[in-house]
Amino acid sequence: MQLSEQEILRRENLQKLREMGIEPYPAEAFEVTAYAKEIHEEFNDDAGEPLNFQHVSLAGRLMGSRVMGKASFAELQDSTGRIQIYIARDEICPGEDKELYNTVFKKLLDIGDFIGVKGFAFRTRMGEITIHVKELAVLSKALHPLPIVKRDEEGNVYDAFTDPEQRYRQRYVDLTVNPHVREIFLKRSKLISAMRRFFDGRGWLEVETPVLQPIHGGAAARPFKTFHNTLDIPLYLRIANELYLKRLIVGGFEGVYEIGKMFRNEGMDRTHNPEFTSMEIYVAYKDYQWMMGMVEQLAEYVALEVTGHTKVEYEGQVIDFAGPYRRLTMYDAIKEYTGIDISGMDEAALRGACKQLGVEVDSSMGKGKLIDEIFGEKVEENLVQPTYIIDYPVEMTPLAKKHRSKPGLVERFELFVNGKEIANAYSELNDPIDQRQRLEDQLRLAERGDFEAMAMDEDFLRALEYGMPPTSGLGIGIDRLAMLLTNQHSIQEVLFFPQMRPEKAKQQEKQEEIG
RNA sequence: GAGCCCGUAGCUCAGCCGGCUAGAGCACUUGACUUUUAAUCAAGGGGUCCUGGGUUCGAGUCCCAGCGGGCUCACCA
Numbered sequence: 129m130q131l132s133e134q135e136i137l138r139r140e141n142l143q144k145l146r147e148m149g150i151e152p153y154p155a156e157a158f159e160v161t162a163y164a165k166e167i168h169e170e171f172n173d174d175a176g177e178p179l180n181f182q183h184v185s186l187a188g189r190l191m192g193s194r195v196m197g198k199a200s201f202a203e204l205q206d207s208t209g210r211i212q213i214y215i216a217r218d219e220i221c222p223g224e225d226k227e228l229y230n231t232v233f234k235k236l237l238d239i240g241d242f243i244g245v246k247g248f249a250f251r252t253r254m255g256e257i258t259i260h261v262k263e264l265a266v267l268s269k270a271l272h273p274l275p276i277v278k279r280d281e282e283g284n285v286y287d288a289f290t291d292p293e294q295r296y297r298q299r300y301v302d303l304t305v306n307p308h309v310r311e312i313f314l315k316r317s318k319l320i321s322a323m324r325r326f327f328d329g330r331g332w333l334e335v336e337t338p339v340l341q342p343i344h345g346g347a348a349a350r351p352f353k354t355f356h357n358t359l360d361i362p363l364y365l366r367i368a369n370e371l372y373l374k375r376l377i378v379g380g381f382e383g384v385y386e387i388g389k390m391f392r393n394e395g396m397d398r399t400h401n402p403e404f405t406s407m408e409i410y411v412a413y414k415d416y417q418w419m420m421g422m423v424e425q426l427a428e429y430v431a432l433e434v435t436g437h438t439k440v441e442y443e444g445q446v447i448d449f450a451g452p453y454r455r456l457t458m459y460d461a462i463k464e465y466t467g468i469d470i471s472g473m474d475e476a477a478l479r480g481a482c483k484q485l486g487v488e489v490d491s492s493m494g495k496g497k498l499i500d501e502i503f504g505e506k507v508e509e510n511l512v513q514p515t516y517i518i519d520y521p522v523e524m525t526p527l528a529k530k531h532r533s534k535p536g537l538v539e540r541f542e543l544f545v546n547g548k549e550i551a552n553a554y555s556e557l558n559d560p561i562d563q564r565q566r567l568e569d570q571l572r573l574a575e576r577g578d579f580e581a582m583a584m585d586e587d588f589l590r591a592l593e594y595g596m597p598p599t600s601g602l603g604i605g606i607d608r609l610a611m612l613l614t615n616q617h618s619i620q621e622v623l624f625f626p627q628m629r630p631e632k633a634k635q636q637e638k639q640e641e642i643g
Numbered sequence: 644g645a646g647c648c649c650g651u652a653g654c655u656c657a658g659c660c661g662g663c664u665a666g667a668g669c670a671c672u673u674g675a676c677u678u679u680u681a682a683u684c685a686a687g688g689g690g691u692c693c694u695g696g697g698u699u700c701g702a703g704u705c706c707c708a709g710c711g712g713g714c715u716c717a718c719c720a
Contacts, residue, residue, distance in 0.1 A: 132690095134671055137671070137672075197675070197676040197677060200677085214677095214679085216677060218677085252678050253679090272653080273653040275655085276654065277655070277669095280681045287670085288655070289655085291713095292712070294654090347720065349719075397716095397718090398714090398720065524720080529687085534678065549720075552720070602669050628712085
């Protein structure tokens with residue numbers, strides 16, 4: 129792998145800086161006293177008022193320059209945005225020696241280099257707030273040329289860096305040149321911090337539970353398997369943390385939540401990445417009815433904190449997170465969208481209904497799975513505004529408590545937004561005998577060929593036998609919620625480093641080349 | 644896993660029915676320019692056309708295989 133012309137030039141520039149006695153990667157800290165954004169927002173040059181930002185020190189990447197002989201304008205991009213800087217030869221080089229301007233600034237600095245500037249804020253003739261530079265320092269040389277993205281006055285973007293493969297593989301470049309990408313991740317971060325604030329404010333405890341689990345419980349999915357040498361046992365990356373969080377409720381905490389990565393060894397697409405972030409919370413002495421109210425408050429709070437509004441635009445639709453949300457039983461939802469009343473149907477009748485509706489099924493599917501198929505096929509996509517689907521058939525939900533008044537159902541809800549499930553909650557099953565029974569039913573499903581049926585976890589059952597208070601639990605897919613709140617329709621756009629096939633030998637060859 | 648589309652300069656892209664030395668804009672280099680802002684003006688350099696085969700007098704272009712990516716579908720609590 130050859131270095132490109134531009135890469136060679138930058139390496140030469142690096143060498144020349146060293147020859148001039150300028151260290152391109154200085155060790156000492158550079159004191160930053162101001163940021164682009166605050167200067168744009170707060171600079172005050174109204175007549176009669178004292179000027180502010182008259183002694184500032186900024187650091188960031190050089191993102192463009194317009195050299196006009198003995199004076200230049202350039203763009204400095206720091207963590208808050210861009211600001212124009214003005215550099216005049218005779219000001220940064222007051223003596224005879226004009227090298228700092230003529231050679232260092234004009235020739236040896238490249239776009240992408242980190243620099244530090246000291247000077248004062250002013251407004252140019254054209255009205256742009258600008259830093260008049262008195263001192264210039266090289267903070268870190270960039271050897272790889274950045275894509276140059278230009279924007280005109282109307283905000284039109286030219287030569288955007290858009291190739292998804294490169295954007296995901298080199299997210300650092302994407303974040304550097306695409307401010308809208310940066311915005312998405314700032315919002316994602318706000319989403320998580322808002323959620324923490326909401327829970328912490330109610331006195332619930334943030335906890336951490338094992339990622340490496342000897343038994344992968346709490347959900348139905350294929351796990352990643354690994355091996356612990358010292359213990360000489362297989363371990364699984366968690367597909368869920370539900371059973372551990374419930375153990376903590378058994379242990380006496382009233383409310384516990386965990387925000388963390390789950391791992392599922394399944395397909396990848398626009399809404400699935402092998403590792404993803406979930407939030408699960410369990411609160412004692414509550415039921416799923418209470419939880420629906422809590423989720424409405426949470427979703428409204430989070431939407432407001434992240435976007436400033438409860439109404440969020442997503443793929444051209446306006447979604448309103450202000451509660452209360454419509455509540456619809458699973459059977460009623462199916463009746464509403466298919467015209468068929470499946471309540472009271474046995475497995476054979478359900479198979480008939482699937483056939484009638486053109487829903488594909490196979491012989492390994494039990495009653496719960498059949499209903500789920502109909503729902504997924506015929507109902508989900510219609511649930512655009514936040515909607516609770518409640519009261520699921522017991523067969524689909526081995527960890528939820530039996531419905532207080534409706535036989536054959538459990539106390540469960542899922543929250544659908546824009547046709548996608550974003551939250552799932554139960555009145556948690558805390559009857560240890562019933563729980564054992566349900567897990568045994570899962571084993572039978574597994575024997576029928578459902579390789580995703582849940583595994584038996586004797587220690588979890590033992591914990592329930594010690595007694596778990598009535599509890600409601602909730603899980604939220606953070607990535608999908610982030611997609612909704614940032615108007616993105618691919619999970620890769622809300623993950624810094626989405627899973628990709630490894631890049632080929634290119635990088636290796638290059639390493640060898642450079643030594 | 645299946646179908647469709649894509650892979651050409653650092654970036655964004657042209658490149659026709661296979662035909663001279665593979666092009667453009669930005670970026671880069673050299674020069675001019677002390678309030679520019681997609682700075683401007685002049686000149687110039689830069690390519691493993693994803694990889695490997697094949698067809699052909701001749702392949703960026705056609706065929707086959709592979710690698711990587713995107714979209715759609717399937718799978719997926």
